[in-house]
Amino acid sequence: MSQITYKVSRFDGEKSYTQEYSFDHQPGKTILWGLIKIKEELDPTLTFTAACRSAVCGACSVRVNGQAMLACETPLDDVIRRFGAVLTVEPLGNFTVIRDLVIDWAPKAERLADSRVWLIPKDEFSAETGCRQKAADFKKIDVQAGCILCGSCASECNKLSANNKDFLEPFTYAKVWKFVADTRDKADGERIKAILDKGLWKCLHCVECTTQCPKGLSPGDDIARLRQTSIKMGYRDNHGARHAFAFLKDIEDTGRLNEMKLSLRSDGIIGSMRKFPLALRLLRRGKLNPFHFPGKVKGHDQIKTILKAVRESEK
Amino acid sequence: MKYAFFPGCVLEGASKENYIATTAVAKVLGIELVEIPGWTCCGASHLQDIDDLTSTAVNARNIALAEQMELPLLTVCNTCTLMLRKAKAKLDDGQKDKVNTLLTKAGIEYKGTSEITHLLWAIVRDYGLENLKGKVKRPLTGLTVAAYYGCHILRPPAVMNFEDHANPESLENVIRALGAEPVDFAYKLKCCGFHSTYTANEDMINITGATCQSAVQAGADCIVTPCPLCQMSLDMNQPEGQAAVGCSKEMPVLHLAQLIGLALGLKPEELALDMHIAGINQLKIKVS
Numbered sequence: 001m002s003q004i005t006y007k008v009s010r011f012d013g014e015k016s017y018t019q020e021y022s023f024d025h026q027p028g029k030t031i032l033w034g035l036i037k038i039k040e041e042l043d044p045t046l047t048f049t050a051a052c053r054s055a056v057c058g059a060c061s062v063r064v065n066g067q068a069m070l071a072c073e074t075p076l077d078d079v080i081r082r083f084g085a086v087l088t089v090e091p092l093g094n095f096t097v098i099r100d101l102v103i104d105w106a107p108k109a110e111r112l113a114d115s116r117v118w119l120i121p122k123d124e125f126s127a128e129t130g131c132r133q134k135a136a137d138f139k140k141i142d143v144q145a146g147c148i149l150c151g152s153c154a155s156e157c158n159k160l161s162a163n164n165k166d167f168l169e170p171f172t173y174a175k176v177w178k179f180v181a182d183t184r185d186k187a188d189g190e191r192i193k194a195i196l197d198k199g200l201w202k203c204l205h206c207v208e209c210t211t212q213c214p215k216g217l218s219p220g221d222d223i224a225r226l227r228q229t230s231i232k233m234g235y236r237d238n239h240g241a242r243h244a245f246a247f248l249k250d251i252e253d254t255g256r257l258n259e260m261k262l263s264l265r266s267d268g269i270i271g272s273m274r275k276f277p278l279a280l281r282l283l284r285r286g287k288l289n290p291f292h293f294p295g296k297v298k299g300h301d302q303i304k305t306i307l308k309a310v311r312e313s314e315k
Numbered sequence: 316m317k318y319a320f321f322p323g324c325v326l327e328g329a330s331k332e333n334y335i336a337t338t339a340v341a342k343v344l345g346i347e348l349v350e351i352p353g354w355t356c357c358g359a360s361h362l363q364d365i366d367d368l369t370s371t372a373v374n375a376r377n378i379a380l381a382e383q384m385e386l387p388l389l390t391v392c393n394t395c396t397l398m399l400r401k402a403k404a405k406l407d408d409g410q411k412d413k414v415n416t417l418l419t420k421a422g423i424e425y426k427g428t429s430e431i432t433h434l435l436w437a438i439v440r441d442y443g444l445e446n447l448k449g450k451v452k453r454p455l456t457g458l459t460v461a462a463y464y465g466c467h468i469l470r471p472p473a474v475m476n477f478e479d480h481a482n483p484e485s486l487e488n489v490i491r492a493l494g495a496e497p498v499d500f501a502y503k504l505k506c507c508g509f510h511s512t513y514t515a516n517e518d519m520i521n522i523t524g525a526t527c528q529s530a531v532q533a534g535a536d537c538i539v540t541p542c543p544l545c546q547m548s549l550d551m552n553q554p555e556g557q558a559a560v561g562c563s564k565e566m567p568v569l570h571l572a573q574l575i576g577l578a579l580g581l582k583p584e585e586l587a588l589d590m591h592i593a594g595i596n597q598l599k600i601k602v603s
Binding site: 065066067082083158159162163166167201202203204205206207208210211218224227228231239240241242243244245247248250251255256257259266267271277278281282285286287288289292294297298299300301302303305306307309310313314 | 418466472
């Protein structure tokens, strides 16, 4: 029987170290099986969280070879096939570690609560009549309702790793979108206004959240949906919205990007001037040509027609 | 081998050197790149923030133009690849008729007959590493290269699905085929932050510094990336990035086509290496 090794990141409250555990591989088992085996047979001090063993509670998410995954539902055979028989097992990234693989959810829960991710029902509902919605309306938020708060999306989020002060965990944006899209909720305006101040346009587009989610959510797409809604509500005078519109304008005007205009439209004149050292650097290497004005592409009239047709279809 | 070539906007702008290098390398390898007449900006991962359908329709037109040429569409930019593949996935998954009612007004139809690929994938899957090896005139022996994939050639895996997003090896395999040695580094699969140039600029600068420093610490002579946006971000922001992390060694950042070109025996000027900001002189000495 072949051996499998877990190289586990351990933390005893003071010092961090890596400990290796090797045991016999058995086909058809999960990552969690290995952790339980270690705790029961090799080292009772190894600490981790797990509860439902059915991919419902979200408690057992860990990082295996740099990828967040639910320990209870991820087949060991799959990860061995991907990464080999020596696996690195760490606590989720972008969380404070309490002990070994156990992370601190308290600060995350506070941040989540700050975004009021609960239903604020329309006035037509009451305790007596309840808060029902049509199946078709629930279907619109069905995917987001599947979030089990396992933290996998946050673990690999590049923006949180760079700076978590001005950005929230991706699951929070997914949940905020869920309530904005919920036909029973009356607080869309307040939610959008609040989330704009909580990093809505600061996502780096790394797509890790969508990639890591074990329940098929795409927080990155929900961020785009929140941005679309904010624009529809008139919040256009910010770097993110101006930048997005700069692309649309160039596509409509000529078909292709004009980098000089992009900078001016996204950053304004003063903002662009602050990037003067960068612009100079690019000019000197011939990478920036202020006199490059792309002409209209062949078939530019098609673009105009298509964009007009899209607008009419969405009226 | 023949492709409908979608260069993307940056190859006409701040990443001209990648256009020069890509066309030069394609010529030597005998890969025919026919530029798509009338291609437009893909929306650069920003257009969907205004409207999903606009993003899908604009790229449906781009793909339809390649279909008219009866060729697979090839890009050299990760984000273009993602935007085009995302549109194609939506079109093939139920939006085709709806979008075609819009395209019809412009006299175009999306059929779904052209695949969308990237230069890296085309080299590995279509051209073949053995064939590439056969074309190497000046093996890059002794050159250590940090393979930096960039997000949008790997993620989301449901749309990109060329290789395991967590454990990719195509870029390292190309590096080996060229005679160079790939070095592992901590930031290999991380994000360069380019798309947040205007919204999270400080983060992007810090990421640039940390990424290049990580490659320095791994002993890399250069970074290579299949994405011109990653290249641009890691190269042009490097002075600020270095200052942010306190790293004094410059890290050259090459486009995939430039690394291949060097091994094919093309001269640095034929690959426009001098258009880069960071550390190109040290790299030229190393490969000369």
